[in-house]
Amino acid sequence: MRFEWFIAIRYLREGKAQTALVLGGTTVGVAVLIFLTALISGLQRSLVSQTLSAQAHVLVKAPERVARPLPSDATTADHVEKVPDRIRSIEQWQQVLKALPAIPGVIAATPTAAGAAFASRGPATKSVALRGIDPESFAKVIDILPRMKSGRFALEGAEAIIGSTLASDLGVVVGDKIRITTPEGRGDVFTVAGTFDIGNKEVNARWVFIPLRSAQTMLDIPGGATTIEVKVDEIFEAERVAREIARRFGLGADSWMELNQQLLVGLRSQSASSWMIQGLVVLAVALGIASVLGVSVIQKSREIGILKATGTSTGAVQRIFLLEGALVGGAGSILGALIGSAMAIAFAGLARNPTGEPLFPVDLTPGLYLGASAVALLTGTLAAWFPARRAARLEPAEVIRYG
Amino acid sequence: MGEAAADVMRLEGITRDFGEGEARAQVLRGVDLTLRRGEFASLMGPSGSGKSTLLHIMGLLDRPTGGRVLLDGQDTGRLDDDGLTRCRGRTLGFVFQFHHLLPEFTALENVMIPMAADRGRFDPSMRECAQALLGRVGLLARAEARATTLSGGQAQRVAIARSLAMNPKVVLADEPTGNLDTHTADEVFTLLREVNQAQGVTFLVVTHDRRLAERTDRIIEIVDGRVVSDERRGAR
Numbered sequence A: 001m002r003f004e005w006f007i008a009i010r011y012l013r014e015g016k017a018q019t020a021l022v023l024g025g026t027t028v029g030v031a032v033l034i035f036l037t038a039l040i041s042g043l044q045r046s047l048v049s050q051t052l053s054a055q056a057h058v059l060v061k062a063p064e065r066v067a068r069p070l071p072s073d074a075t076t077a078d079h080v081e082k083v084p085d086r087i088r089s090i091e092q093w094q095q096v097l098k099a100l101p102a103i104p105g106v107i108a109a110t111p112t113a114a115g116a117a118f119a120s121r122g123p124a125t126k127s128v129a130l131r132g133i134d135p136e137s138f139a140k141v142i143d144i145l146p147r148m149k150s151g152r153f154a155l156e157g158a159e160a161i162i163g164s165t166l167a168s169d170l171g172v173v174v175g176d177k178i179r180i181t182t183p184e185g186r187g188d189v190f191t192v193a194g195t196f197d198i199g200n201k202e203v204n205a206r207w208v209f210i211p212l213r214s215a216q217t218m219l220d221i222p223g224g225a226t227t228i229e230v231k232v233d234e235i236f237e238a239e240r241v242a243r244e245i246a247r248r249f250g251l252g253a254d255s256w257m258e259l260n261q262q263l264l265v266g267l268r269s270q271s272a273s274s275w276m277i278q279g280l281v282v283l284a285v286a287l288g289i290a291s292v293l294g295v296s297v298i299q300k301s302r303e304i305g306i307l308k309a310t311g312t313s314t315g316a317v318q319r320i321f322l323l324e325g326a327l328v329g330g331a332g333s334i335l336g337a338l339i340g341s342a343m344a345i346a347f348a349g350l351a352r353n354p355t356g357e358p359l360f361p362v363d364l365t366p367g368l369y370l371g372a373s374a375v376a377l378l379t380g381t382l383a384a385w386f387p388a389r390r391a392a393r394l395e396p397a398e399v400i401r402y403g
Numbered sequence B: 001m002g003e004a005a006a007d008v009m010r011l012e013g014i015t016r017d018f019g020e021g022e023a024r025a026q027v028l029r030g031v032d033l034t035l036r037r038g039e040f041a042s043l044m045g046p047s048g049s050g051k052s053t054l055l056h057i058m059g060l061l062d063r064p065t066g067g068r069v070l071l072d073g074q075d076t077g078r079l080d081d082d083g084l085t086r087c088r089g090r091t092l093g094f095v096f097q098f099h100h101l102l103p104e105f106t107a108l109e110n111v112m113i114p115m116a117a118d119r120g121r122f123d124p125s126m127r128e129c130a131q132a133l134l135g136r137v138g139l140l141a142r143a144e145a146r147a148t149t150l151s152g153g154q155a156q157r158v159a160i161a162r163s164l165a166m167n168p169k170v171v172l173a174d175e176p177t178g179n180l181d182t183h184t185a186d187e188v189f190t191l192l193r194e195v196n197q198a199q200g201v202t203f204l205v206v207t208h209d210r211r212l213a214e215r216t217d218r219i220i221e222i223v224d225g226r227v228v229s230d231e232r233r234g235a236r
């Protein structure tokens, strides 16, 4: 075995209380790091995915006639409910739809004809958001298939798919008929083909999917599409893709990020505070390791003198103490990773949604483990740096002089 | 050339000052001394006369303020710290008053440490070598004992075994029997003498015990940092 390893391991093993102290500190530090990061990134991911459950990554629409509103004017709810004063179709949307996949990052696109309407059955009437879609391509952009509550996600002829809340508000089930009327007075009867629960109250209570062609007729935009909804491969690239689409086609294009400014600001400040906590944890661990190793160097100065007197080089003495720090950091990161993951998993199991998904999802990724181990190892070694230097500089004659 | 070969260590005009300015004290005031290969010398002198200081300088644990230390004809003043460490490890052995074994290690491991430090790793061959050395000092039975569980005499024997680990040319011993009862002191002294005679290792032993000094080939006395007498003795 390498000389330095042998000595370092023996010192760690013999200095039981001190080793336990630093190891405990490092373990707790890494556990907190893992737990916190897993929880926060899990929460953020689920927040984002919940937001995107009913929302396309990029929304392409006819160009604004006035200057585009500042992003801060847009609010989360707006997108879902916003009904343009005058419904305008995207010019030559078929060509745009065909050309979209060529844009880097775009993986799917679907046309929509959307407008406001009323849905009624018997005496019950509800104001709804009417969305004419092509179910097949729509399902590629919005992950709706797993969220179907009853029936199927397909539209043949005069069929409609409605939110589960709307269904119960109107008291309809699959197979029942509902009447849909636009403010302009055009109306038709649709058979409910399916209901969905997308995890968003507004959407569940207001959205009505009908075939694109029917919507075009009802909204009086023959052959038109008011929006093209786009899915991208990397969600945080959506803004870039939106700008590229706007530039290339001269259309309006909003990314989900633009439409959810507040959410993004929230996520950012959450990340920032989590980074701060983690920084403080790392600092505390580093100070702990440095001070305990510092004390052990002072306690061992006589032995360090003996080691040097018996042929141990200055470099080797330094490496012994650096190794002690690195070993404690390494062992602490393994233990801490185990404990942190266990805590995260236990926490995720505490509360579940009705759907069986954890209320507090956690993100335990290999990258997280790698990062935490690297931080612990680095912290241990760096924290050992000053004690190690101090040890290496001890003059053997000084410390050996008196027993 | 014949002279140089006979002298294993040579001190020329060694001085050593401690402290700065007002508090400056000259502890060694010009020591010239030559150790001959294979001799068994003792160093005596009153407390505070500079014996340990001299020994540390001879052992390359400390650098003199002035003068030169020549080891096997080589001027050690030119060596950097790592050079000194290597030179020290390979040509010198130490026995201290307080055995100075490493408490976290067994007797055997303590003996192996100078070899492993020099090689950078532990080899199985070192174990055999260390066992042989412990056998020499009569402590093979306690090889696996923790250093802290050894008696004073046993610990000093292990320290002697350790000092011989790298097959040194010179062993410097600072009051090796200072902490032992008369009987044990005699035994340890006898052991040193045996090693000296069997292997031709040069010894310089600091002692306050005139009776033990009388058993050596040469008695060097220093007072106030100067050699005041250096007496070679025919019989032992």
Ligand SMILES: Nc1ncnc2c1ncn2[C@@H]1O[C@H](COP(=O)(O)OP(=O)(O)OP(=O)(O)O)[C@@H](O)[C@H]1O
Pocket (backbone or CB within 6 Å): A398, B018, B019, B027, B045, B046, B047, B048, B049, B050, B051, B052, B053, B054
């Ligand atoms: N690092 C130091 N700083 C200041 N003074 C020192 C230092 N080392 C030794 N001295 C002084 O040098 C003098 C000689 O010390 P040294 O230990 O060499 O004496 P000694 O002959 O070995 O004594 P003893 O027989 O008690 O061991 C003492 O006065 C001591 O106080």
Ligand SMILES: [Mg+2]
Pocket (backbone or CB within 6 Å): B051, B052, B053, B174
């Ligand atoms: Mg002394």
